[in-house]
Amino acid sequence: MITIKDVARLAEVSISTVSRVINDSKPVSPEVRRRVLKVIEETGYKPNDVARSLVTRRSYLIGVIVNNLAQSYVADIVRGIEEIGKMYGYDILLCSSYSSKETQEKYLQLLDRKQAEGLFLVGNKFDDEIIEIARGLNKPCIYFTRDVHEHMNHISIDSNAAFYEMTNYLIKEGHKKIAYVSDFADRTSVENDKIAGYQKAIEDNELQYSKMYVVGGNKHNRAYELGKTIAKDASEFTAVVCSNDEIAIGVMNSFFDNGIKVPDDVSVVGFGNIREGKFVRPELTTIGEPYYDVGAVGMRMLIKMIKGDKTPQGLMELPFTIEKRKSVKTIG
Amino acid sequence: MITIKDVARLAEVSISTVSRVINDSKPVSPEVRRRVLKVIEETGYKPNDVARSLVTRRSYLIGVIVNNLAQSYVADIVRGIEEIGKMYGYDILLCSSYSSKETQEKYLQLLDRKQAEGLFLVGNKFDDEIIEIARGLNKPCIYFTRDVHEHMNHISIDSNAAFYEMTNYLIKEGHKKIAYVSDFADRTSVENDKIAGYQKAIEDNELQYSKMYVVGGNKHNRAYELGKTIAKDASEFTAVVCSNDEIAIGVMNSFFDNGIKVPDDVSVVGFGNIREGKFVRPELTTIGEPYYDVGAVGMRMLIKMIKGDKTPQGLMELPFTIEKRKSVKTIG
DNA sequence: CTGAAAGCGCTTACAG
DNA sequence: CTGAAAGCGCTTACAG
Numbered sequence A, B: 001m002i003t004i005k006d007v008a009r010l011a012e013v014s015i016s017t018v019s020r021v022i023n024d025s026k027p028v029s030p031e032v033r034r035r036v037l038k039v040i041e042e043t044g045y046k047p048n049d050v051a052r053s054l055v056t057r058r059s060y061l062i063g064v065i066v067n068n069l070a071q072s073y074v075a076d077i078v079r080g081i082e083e084i085g086k087m088y089g090y091d092i093l094l095c096s097s098y099s100s101k102e103t104q105e106k107y108l109q110l111l112d113r114k115q116a117e118g119l120f121l122v123g124n125k126f127d128d129e130i131i132e133i134a135r136g137l138n139k140p141c142i143y144f145t146r147d148v149h150e151h152m153n154h155i156s157i158d159s160n161a162a163f164y165e166m167t168n169y170l171i172k173e174g175h176k177k178i179a180y181v182s183d184f185a186d187r188t189s190v191e192n193d194k195i196a197g198y199q200k201a202i203e204d205n206e207l208q209y210s211k212m213y214v215v216g217g218n219k220h221n222r223a224y225e226l227g228k229t230i231a232k233d234a235s236e237f238t239a240v241v242c243s244n245d246e247i248a249i250g251v252m253n254s255f256f257d258n259g260i261k262v263p264d265d266v267s268v269v270g271f272g273n274i275r276e277g278k279f280v281r282p283e284l285t286t287i288g289e290p291y292y293d294v295g296a297v298g299m300r301m302l303i304k305m306i307k308g309d310k311t312p313q314g315l316m317e318l319p320f321t322i323e324k325r326k327s328v329k330t331i332g
Numbered sequence C, D: 001c002t003g004a005a006a007g008c009g010c011t012t013a014c015a016g
Helices: A004-009 A015-023 A030-043 A049-056 A072-088 A101-113 A128-138 A159-172 A187-206 A219-231 A245-257 A291-306 B004-011 B016-024 B030-043 B049-056 B072-088 B101-113 B128-136 B159-172 B191-204 B220-232 B245-257 B291-305
Strands: A059-065 A089-096 A119-121 A141-142 A153-157 A177-184 A211-216 A239-241 A267-271 A285-288 A315-318 A321-323 B061-066 B091-096 B120-121 B141-144 B154-159 B176-183 B210-215 B239-242 B267-272 B285-288 B315-318 B321-323
Touching: A004 A015, A004 B220, A004 B239, A030 A211, A049 B030, A049 B049, A059 A072, A059 A101, A072 A089, A072 A119, A072 A291, A072 B091, A089 B072, A089 B128, A101 A187, A101 A267, A119 A291, A128 A141, A128 A211, A128 B220, A141 A321, A153 A159, A159 A239, A159 A267, A159 A285, A159 A321, A159 B049, A177 A219, A177 A245, A177 A321, A187 A211, A187 A291, A187 B291, A187 B321, A211 A219, A211 A267, A219 B315, A239 B016, A245 A267, A267 B267, A291 A315, A291 B176, A321 B291, B004 B016, B004 B030, B061 B072, B072 B120, B072 B220, B072 B285, B072 B291, B091 B291, B101 B128, B120 B291, B128 B141, B128 B154, B154 B159, B159 B191, B159 B239, B159 B285, B159 B321, B176 B191, B176 B220, B210 B220, B210 B267, B220 B245
Parallel strands: A059 A089, A059 A119, A119 A141, A141 A153, A153 A315, A177 A211, A177 A239, A239 A267, A267 A285, B061 B091, B061 B120, B120 B141, B141 B154, B154 B315, B176 B210, B176 B239, B239 B267, B267 B285
Antiparallel strands: A089 B091, A285 A321, B285 B321
């Protein structure tokens, strides 16, 4: 391995001078600069970032802890983080925890030891204990989740408004009997927001009907199973609003297999705009969160915080979109 | 920031001793060990991995360059890499290049400066020039791609055998007229393997019919467009073998929108077993590559190489599976 | 079992 | 504009 010392020796200058030309940190005479550059070129010397990091106390490493990279929205957020990071010279240390608290804690410690300058937690649920450990690290930290926590910088969309708007859209399309499918029995604050948005739309339009189902898990499979039950009630409503796209697709597939046609018999809408929603037939109408932007905006916030700006605390809300596709039918 | 020096001072020992108890590298008397541990506990001291890395010349960092993290198979491979890495204490520096040669090169340099101990390139296509730069880094490197390169450690499945077996499966189900949809006009060696496997099955069964389409791109959209053309010929065959799942789903969707029923009118099969294949209706019958294993096996190879084992060179083949689902019909 | 010292590859006052 | 020296936070022979 060739070091700054070798370059200095070969160029017949001090290592200070080599450092200066590498970093462009202080004036160096053209002649000397040329000599150093030539040696660097010839030897293929590359500065060792570990050594540099030790003295500058900068790692330019951002730790990203995700629950499951395979979820498409997670990949999109990570992409946003990464692209903005790249613009500012930050790199990503990726950690997938698969929702294991133990793994999350291990990674948090690791990121600390590796001198990560900032942290992202990306996923639906992080235990309060993990949040506390993360805070204890005393690093800039941003929390991407659908469940809001206090004391944390947080990026999200206004779920209440989103579900209000989506439900209103269904009503405008002529639907009067609209059911709702929730994810868990023990609701997160975000889920409560969603339900409240849905209910407000029902009430504002003076509709009577509103039926609620609970999946009791976020696996596609659970929604599929529940879908069989919902299918039996299908004559009671013309549309169903689902807490998220995974559920919506599970329900749609269950309908398909039980002879209920979407959207002819029942319209289905979701939330999240996951990639799969465009692959299923009919294509799923859903609420789009700007995941890439969530990552990008979060990264900008984080970089600001790393630079010492204390201002961007608290919650940041991004705009949502209603992705109108084929799973909703206009009723006469 | 609290350092090893602080701990040493507080515990009234030398920093050497502190280092020894942290790393369990040399015997330390129980009494002294207890004292040191107590101080560590009280101060919350955590070793600085950057400093440690500088002296040990170990970073325990593995650079992973992917083209697109949003592809589900990439996420699965990364998962395999990460989980095995975690077992051996290696961490992942994630770099998404989105197929940009410039970005790939930049990341390669970066990973070198960060002292990454090994490299993964994950994606369909990497330019030869990039491969050369990667090799020039002189680090253990593993290449995950569907296009085989010489001089590189490579993990894949036997595409030829996979397509042979899949086509035979269709024939056994009674299909006699089977078309093939290829991805690009300028074929990769893997694509040639696939086509050869398909053709061999046709020939071995003394079937006459074999029609070939070329998508000319790997976007779902392109396959959808081509699907319209294929739909017009639909009476000429009863099954179509697609080069990959993205194409298969594009074709299926095009069939759906053009009134061709899958599998009743035409059976469709793909390759890759991407997540979306289980979400579409009918569920896609496809060839499964064990992506998680690809990542895991690759990581084991890489770690071996890092440890100085020179043996695991060249190509490694993993078993494939035929995922029989709903997009194939048995013909009388 | 323990400590003093050298050194990993850099950056950065400081002095000239 | 340039160099000698100190130091970042550790590990590891070496000596005792």
